[in-house]
Structure formats: structure tokens, C-alpha cells
Amino acid sequence: MAQIIPLHRASAPSPCDSCTARSLTICAGLSAADQTKMAAHVATVTLQPGQMLFSEGDSADHVYNITSGSMSVAKSMPDGRRQIAGFLGAGDFLGVSTRAEYKVSAEALTETHLCRFPRPAFARLLEEVSCLERRLLAVAENEVAAAQEQILLLGRKTAMERIASFLLLQAARMKARGVTDNPVLLPMTRAEVGDYLGLTIETVSRCFTRLRKLDVIGLPAPDRVQIRQVEQLRTLSEAA
Amino acid sequence: MAQIIPLHRASAPSPCDSCTARSLTICAGLSAADQTKMAAHVATVTLQPGQMLFSEGDSADHVYNITSGSMSVAKSMPDGRRQIAGFLGAGDFLGVSTRAEYKVSAEALTETHLCRFPRPAFARLLEEVSCLERRLLAVAENEVAAAQEQILLLGRKTAMERIASFLLLQAARMKARGVTDNPVLLPMTRAEVGDYLGLTIETVSRCFTRLRKLDVIGLPAPDRVQIRQVEQLRTLSEAA
DNA sequence: CGACCCCTTGAGGCTTCTCAAAATCCGTGG
């Protein structure tokens, strides 16, 4: 279980202009003038593994953009059952929705750096930077498509199909980010994979073992998955 | 199983200005001039129950807005397993995502009327009507939040919890639309409820029966659910 | 070296699915 550490325990936000220049995807392609406008409002936040950025029900005061690292976005039930809705990485947004409260919790998986915008500043930014809205809309549409895929996975796929789909998805995401996609890196624990796929850690572990015995994957380390037979994995991701 | 009827078998699209004036939510609050701009590009489409508007993989040539009726948005697997990602009603959008192909199928549950925008016209509209993008962003954010709720339901809730959550959600949606929210109307079959909740029709039916025997709900007709004990239903929606 | 955490493996139980059949609803036509 993740520790819940108040945000102020994280390294204090500080003025930041490098994040816009480096890897804030939203800024890629913006004019220099627009980038400057954004940088003026930006602060950085650093989180250690297991630290919460915000929790379900917290007042939604800020919008965040991940500079580096990886996070999970989750919802919980009163009895402790948890479901991770998605994993986020560099360039992804948190808290864009215009609500009074966050509807999900956000937790760091690895050391993570974020850009933080106070909501009013972010709203002003939307006015000033004309193409920002278009970008956010495209991002949101992608999120919807990813969520629909996840809904199919959770509603209709078997444990093995979920694991196979997950590995392929993770590989595709790494490739899209320009990182080596084989072996696949899993910056999350088995518990987090399970909470993402709607399974228990035991079932996740058993599926990995079965895939290894079938020689479809290799497991050089618990957080490293060597894909040996992509086609077989693809078949397993939708075979009944 | 829904019949697959090519779109051209539906009533032919025809010029439409009434739909913008009446219930096209996107237009509510727009200036008269902006509404006129939109109407110029709009055609209407009418679908009968079971008719497909488009299927997964179809070329995404149009954007739609539902004027009246209800539809389902679904994804399928090669072996026929189907998962409904959501139900849509008056005011909801279809096909906003800027992709070459639709990633889901859209099917009418009841007789449905839609406004249809050719994609290029819709893109122009985004330029011309300044507040449209903001609206679409808000809509997309709501879709993401709804999808996350659905992900929690599919990943972690029991059959009974899913049914209870579904009934409460359906009641809330009807209330939001200004329709009577008790009894709840279910414009979809048990098969569609099952495909939405990741269950079989038998399990859906058994849960309804159990709720009826507990006197939590009444079933005056298969498509009508009288909620007798809201609090009990709320408890059941997250009790293990 | 030992404690802790995470991962793996095993045995048994429970929820849900599958397969099958009966009951109900609904539109059609006599």
C-alpha cells in the first residue's frame, strides 16, 4: 500500500523555465513567446515513489504536466478495493477537468517531476495561447480512446488476455516515447499491474509464469519482460 | 443480435435547421449568428432500433450529435465478445476524435435522430465558432470521468454491485435530463445491459430477480425498474 | 546477517459463466 505523504512534504515548488523548454509536450511546437508566457506561471514539483500528488476528493486547485517519471491514476472503494485507471508518463496531464474536486488519486511510481499551474493561471493560459485548447482536446480524445480499450479489456478479456494486451500496450507506449521497447520495462509492482488489470497479484504472477514457460516472454528481472514471440503474444491477447 | 443495416438504408440525410434550434446542446447558448453558421452545414439522419450508425474501422468522415433517441457505443473482439463502452442520449456527440477511422461502433437502441456534420465542415466550425472548442473539451473531460467510473466498476465490482451502480447511474442520468427518474426506464435489452456491465444476460437477470425479492426494486415491466429503497441500492453498489 | 518487501507457488472455495429449458412478452393475423 502506498504511503500517503502530504504534498508539502515533497520538494517545494520552485520557479521553472527549463521544463517548458525540455519536455513539456504541450509546448513542443509553441512559439517562443507562447512558451515564455507559460513559463511565467509554472512551478515544479518532485515526487518520490509512492508519494501521492493528490487524492480523490481533494480540492482541484492545480493542473499538472509530467516532465519526467511515471504516475498512476486510480479510484478506490470504501473497503479498500482499488482500480488504477491508467499509467501516465512524461508529457501527460493531470487535473485538466474543470471540477471543484479531483475524481481520482494520482501517485508517483518512480521519482517524478511535474510542472504545476495554479488553476486560474491555467485558465488564463487557455485564453492567451490559442492552440492550447486544440491540443488539450486532442489529448482528451486520446484518453477517451484509451479508456474504451481498457473498458473492453476489463469487461470481456480473460486474465491471460489482459496480461498479453498489457505487455503489448506497454511495449507500444515505450516505442512511441522513443525508448527501447524490448525488453519492456515495468516501473510498477505486481500489485499495481493487478490493480490496473482488475486482477490479484497472484493471478498476475501466475500468468507471467505461464507465459515464461510457453517461452513467449522472458523475465530477466521482475520489472523487465523480454518479448520472445510477439505474434504469439498478439494471438493470446484476444484468444478465448 | 443487432442487424447490420447500411447507413444508406436509413432515411436520407436532409438539410436541417430545426435541430440546432431545438435540442442540439452544443448550440444552447450560442449566438443566433453562430447557430446559423452551424445550421448551414448540418444534415439529419434517422436510425431505427438496431441500426448501426458506423462500425469499428469505418472511415471517420462525419461528426454526429444526437437530437433525440439513445445509442450505444461498443467495441468487439474477433470471436464475437462485445463490450459496450457507454450509452448516449440527446445532446451527446459521436466521432469527434480526429482519427482516420472510428475506434468504436455506434448503434441505435431506440429510434434516433442525429445531426450530421461532414468532418471538414466540422473543422471549419471549430475555427468559426470560438467557444465550440471549450465546450467539446468540457464534454470530453466528462467522458473521461465517466469512463474512469466504468473502469472501476468493471475492474473491481461484483455483479450485484454493478447492477446497483447501473440503476443509480441510469436514474441520475434521467433526472439530469429532466425525465422522471423513478421508475427508471431501460431503453436497452438485458443483453445490452450485460455487454455494458461485463456480465452475461443470465447474471443480469438473476441480479434483478434478487433485488426484486429483497424488495429493493420492483419490475412492473422488463424495461422499467421501480426503485423502492434508494439507500439500500446505494449500499449494495459498493458493498463487498 | 537479518528484516522487510515483493514475487512466486500451492490448495481450496466462490462467483460467474456455460449450457439447457421453461416462462413471459409482443406483434401479427385470424
Next chain:
DNA sequence: CCACGGATTTTGAGAAGCCTCAAGGGGTCG
């Protein structure tokens, strides 16, 4: 108005997949 046929819903019995509970490795860090 009633009888009929098809589709939908309900109910039942048995099977299967995943979860729960429990114990045993393996790695890391103090």
C-alpha cells in the same frame, strides 16, 4: 378478442476461472 410464433427474459444445474488464504523464495538495505 384470441391464438400463434418469435424474441426476450427467467430459472436451473453443473463447470470453470479467478480469488482467498497460506507458505515459501529472492532481493535489497540497514
